[in-house]
Amino acid sequence: MVAIPGPSVVPDRVMKAMHQASPDIYSDEFHTLSASVHSDLKRVVQSENIYLAAYIANGHGAWEAALTNLFSPGDLILVISTGIFAAGWARFADALGIQAEVMEFGFRNDIDTERLAERLEEDKDGQIKAVLTVHVDTASSVRNDIQSLSSILKDSGHPALLLVDCIASLACDPYRMDAWGVDVTIAASQKGLMLPTGMAFVFFSHRAMQAGMGAKLRTPYWDWNRRVNPDEFYQTYCGTAPAQHLFGLREALDMILNEEGLENVLQRHAILAKAVWAAVDQWGREGPLECNIVNREKRSHAVTALRAGAPYGAQLRQWLSTHTGVTLGVGLGAGTPDDPEASGAFRIGHMGHLNAHMMMGTLASMEAGFEAIGCPRGQGAIEAAAAEIKRLEHFRTS
Numbered sequence: 001m002v003a004i005p006g007p008s009v010v011p012d013r014v015m016k017a018m019h020q021a022s023p024d025i026y027s028d029e030f031h032t033l034s035a036s037v038h039s040d041l042k043r044v045v046q047s048e049n050i051y052l053a054a055y056i057a058n059g060h061g062a063w064e065a066a067l068t069n070l071f072s073p074g075d076l077i078l079v080i081s082t083g084i085f086a087a088g089w090a091r092f093a094d095a096l097g098i099q100a101e102v103m104e105f106g107f108r109n110d111i112d113t114e115r116l117a118e119r120l121e122e123d124k125d126g127q128i129k130a131v132l133t134v135h136v137d138t139a140s141s142v143r144n145d146i147q148s149l150s151s152i153l154k155d156s157g158h159p160a161l162l163l164v165d166c167i168a169s170l171a172c173d174p175y176r177m178d179a180w181g182v183d184v185t186i187a188a189s190q191k192g193l194m195l196p197t198g199m200a201f202v203f204f205s206h207r208a209m210q211a212g213m214g215a216k217l218r219t220p221y222w223d224w225n226r227r228v229n230p231d232e233f234y235q236t237y238c239g240t241a242p243a244q245h246l247f248g249l250r251e252a253l254d255m256i257l258n259e260e261g262l263e264n265v266l267q268r269h270a271i272l273a274k275a276v277w278a279a280v281d282q283w284g285r286e287g288p289l290e291c292n293i294v295n296r297e298k299r300s301h302a303v304t305a306l307r308a309g310a311p312y313g314a315q316l317r318q319w320l321s322t323h324t325g326v327t328l329g330v331g332l333g334a335g336t337p338d339d340p341e342a343s344g345a346f347r348i349g350h351m352g353h354l355n356a357h358m359m360m361g362t363l364a365s366m367e368a369g370f371e372a373i374g375c376p377r378g379q380g381a382i383e384a385a386a387a388e389i390k391r392l393e394h395f396r397t398s
Helices: 012-018 028-044 059-070 085-095 113-122 146-156 206-211 230-235 243-260 262-286 312-323 356-373 381-394
Strands: 050-056 076-081 099-104 128-134 161-165 184-188 199-205 303-307 327-330 345-349
Touching (some): 012 243, 028 199, 028 243, 050 206, 059 085, 059 161, 059 184, 085 099, 085 128, 099 113, 113 146, 199 206, 262 356, 262 381
Parallel strands (some): 076 128, 161 184
Antiparallel strands (some): 050 199, 184 199, 327 345
């Protein structure tokens, strides 16, 4: 069982859908497939009035696509960091010659919107072209309140665009691009969309398209204008289309939208996440284990970052991998430069193709692992998780 926060488990039926011969990418049938995938991806971000550019890339490619389509060398952007991934996006911007000002909120906090409002108020001349952040930071597992962030921008009257990285959260945590006033959303295939790594997506508004008209960093491959022309659908991917990924994505979207239903998918993720938290609460009563993000309302439903203290985190991961076949995610960014293992950080990915017995199996394996390595802990963790899992009976699951 791979319980890392991406790439997530790929369903067998998605793998089977991908396992077919290469199609005629110029055919009407393939055009129809491609168009249906694009239309349904917009349903997942809950938006109708946007454009979508799809790329053969991972999430870092989506970072670069968004940057090169919108900005010119010397432009100023404000990057809000609540973990490590927004800061990574800022480094991409710096490398392209964009001035990336990072507003840092640490590894255990979400965005302080008052600080953001103060910074926007200082920018009387509107030099800040955009505000960039991550909806869910996979390292810290914090979930930022994008709606509140957008309201700050709107209330301030500042013209900056809002760009949001949804790589970890899409189809796991609630996200409403139109209702929340987001200008650009980026995502990738390997997490909540249940595909192998290899496709990246940039959803963008008409306002973003207009703002990027004069971008001096745009290159032929990343140019999103070349990817939204319905009359040249075969060029949508700027070269040979990733046909097998599209076959798999069609199957995954059917599972999410047309069978289980997006709201049920989101409810399933919420319940499975709360099962993890319930177990951690019990373990932590008489031991060092704790969630990295203290406030439940600010935690992601896709991934939970944990702190067990040295040496328990590393020992647990090793024991589970060796004796149970369960792979937990490594801790990212939670330690110090002098002692990266001090926090004993590790992560549980609970995203995408995940059901109750997979989650309970992971938690029970962790219970065995804690016992084996001699980690002090409270009792009743599995029972507490089971009480949360019982809530799954109230709606349809996959």
